[in-house]
Amino acid sequence: MSEDIKAKILRDTVIVSGHPRSGTSITCQLVESAGIKFPSDYEGDEYNASGYYELEVSKDLSKKLIEKAMTIKNTIKINQVIEKLNTEKGVSGLKLVRIPVIFFYRHLADKIRAVFIFRNPADVKASLLRRGISSFTPSWFDNNNALIAAYENIPNSILISYESLLSKNDGVKELFKKIDLDIDFSLIKTGQRSQKHSKIILKDKEIRLYERLKELESENLKESE
Numbered sequence: 052m053s054e055d056i057k058a059k060i061l062r063d064t065v066i067v068s069g070h071p072r073s074g075t076s077i078t079c080q081l082v083e084s085a086g087i088k089f090p091s092d093y094e095g096d097e098y099n100a101s102g103y104y105e106l107e108v109s110k111d112l113s114k115k116l117i118e119k120a121m122t123i124k125n126t127i128k129i130n131q132v133i134e135k136l137n138t139e140k141g142v143s144g145l146k147l148v149r150i151p152v153i154f155f156y157r158h159l160a161d162k163i164r165a166v167f168i169f170r171n172p173a174d175v176k177a178s179l180l181r182r183g184i185s186s187f188t189p190s191w192f193d194n195n196n197a198l199i200a201a202y203e204n205i206p207n208s209i210l211i212s213y214e215s216l217l218s219k220n221d222g223v224k225e226l227f228k229k230i231d232l233d234i235d236f237s238l239i240k241t242g243q244r245s246q247k248h249s250k251i252i253l254k255d256k257e258i259r260l261y262e263r264l265k266e267l268e269s270e271n272l273k274e275s276e
Contacts, residue, residue, distance in 0.1 A: 056123050056126050056127060057126075058121070058126050058129060058130060058133075058159050059129075059130045059133045059134065059137075059159070060133070060159060060160075060161050061133045061136060061137065061156060061159050061160040061161060061163070062136070062137050062143075062160075062161050062162065063142045063143075063161065063162040063163075064136055064142065064143050064144065064145060064156070064160060064162070064163055064164070065082055065087045065142060065143075065144045065145075065163075065164045065165070065166065065230075065232070066144070066145050066146075066147060066153055066156065066163060066164070066165045066166070067079050067082055067104070067144065067145070067146050067147070067165075067166045067168065068146070068147040068148070068150050068153050068165060068166070068167055068168070068198065068201065069148065069150070069167060069168035069169055069170070069198065070148060070150070070169070070170070070175060070187070070191050070194045070195060070198075071148045071175075071179060071184075071187055072170070072174075072175045072178035072179050072182075072246075073168050073169055073170040073175055073213055074168045074170055074213035074216055074217075075104075075146055075148060075168055076102065076103055076104055076146075077216065077238075077239065078166055078168045078211075078216065079104035079144060079146050080104075080238055081216075081227070081234040081235065081236075081238060081239070082144055082166060082227075082232060082234065083104075083144065084234050084235035084238055085227070085232040085233050085234050085235075086141060086142065087141075087142050087143070087144040087232070088139045088140065088141060088142070088143055088144060089104040089143070089144040089145070089146065090106055090135055090136070090139060090143065091103060091104050091105055091106065092105065092106055092107040093105050093107075103146075104144070104146045105146050106132060106135060106145075108128060108131050108132055108135075109132045109145065109146075109147075111128075112125060112128040112129060112132060112152075113147060113148070113149040113152045114149065114188075115128070116129075116149075116152050116155055117149055117151060117152065117188075117189070120155075121155065129155065129156075129159070132145070133159065148194075149188075149189060149194070150167075150189070150194045150195070150197040150198045150201060151189065151194075151197040151201075153165065153197075153201050153205075154201065154204075157201075157204070157205060163205065163207065164207045164208065164230045164231070164232075165201065165202075165205045165207070165208035165209075165230075166208070166209055166211065166227070166230070166232075167198050167201065167202050167208060167209070167210045167211070168211055168212070168213060168216070169195055169198060169210070169211075169212055169213065169261075169264045169268075170212065170213035170214070171213075171214065171249075171261065172191045172192075172195075172253055172257045172258075172260075172261055173248075173249040173250070173251040173253055174213075174246040174247060174248070174249045175191055175246075176191065176249070176251050177246045177249035177251050178246040181246070191257065192254070192256060192257050192260055195260055195261075195264060196260065198210075198264075199263070199264070199267065202267065207230055208230070209226045209227065209229055209230055209271060209275075210264070210267050210268050210271045211223060211226060211268060211271075212264070212265065212268050215268065215272075216239070217239060219236045219239060220272075222272045222275060222276065223272070224236060225275045225276070226271060226272060226275045228275075229274075229275050
C-alpha cells in the first residue's frame with residue numbers, strides 16, 4: 052500500500068449488521084429513532100417501505116473488501132465512506148449485510164457501537180427466494196459465524212433476533228439502552244414480518260448455529276436485566 056494512502060479514522064458510529072432479510076432495515080429505523088443518522092442512497096420499495104439505509108459506495112466496497120481486503124483502491128473507497136459518516140451531524144450509522152466487513156471499520160474506529168440482528172435461517176432463505184435471490188455471499192452460515200465473532204470482539208455491542216424485535220419485548224428495549232440507544236418501539240407495526248415459519252429444509256450446521264445464536268441472545272438479554 053502506498054504511504055500516501057492512509058485510512059482515515061472513523062468517529063463515533065453505530066453499525067447495524069446482519070444477513071440480508073434478517074431485519075437490518077427495521078433495526079436501522081429503530082436506531083435512527085434514538086438519534087442516529089444513517090446516510091443512504093436507496094429509497095424504500097415493496098420489500099422495505101422505510102428504505103434500505105445503505106450507501107452505494109459502502110455496499111460496493113463490502114464485496115471488494117471480502118475479496119481483496121485493504122488494497123489501495125479499497126482504502127480510497129473506505130475513506131469516502133468514513134468521510135461521509137464523519138460529516139453527519141451527531142452520531143452516524145452504517146448498515147452492513149456482509150458481516151466480516153465490520154472488522155475493517157472496527158480497526159479504524161475511534162468509538163464504535165454495534166447492533167447484530169439474526170433471524171431463523173429458513174425464513175431468511177424463503178424471504179430471499181421471494182425476491183428471486185437463490186444465494187448470497189457470504190452464505191447465511193458463514194455470515195452468522197462472522198456475526199458471533201464480531202459480537203465476541205466488539206465490547207459495546209448487542210445481539211438480537213428478528214423474532215424478539217417484532218415481539219416488542221421490554222427486555223429488548225433495555226438491551227438497546229445498554230449501548231445508550233433509547234428506541235421507539237411504536238415504529239414496529241403489527242404484521243410487519245414478510246415470512247414466518249417457512250418449511251424450507253436446512254442443513255444440520257445451520258440449525259446448530261441458529262440454536263447457538265438464540266443461546267447468545269438469551270444470555271445477552273439476561274445481562275441487560
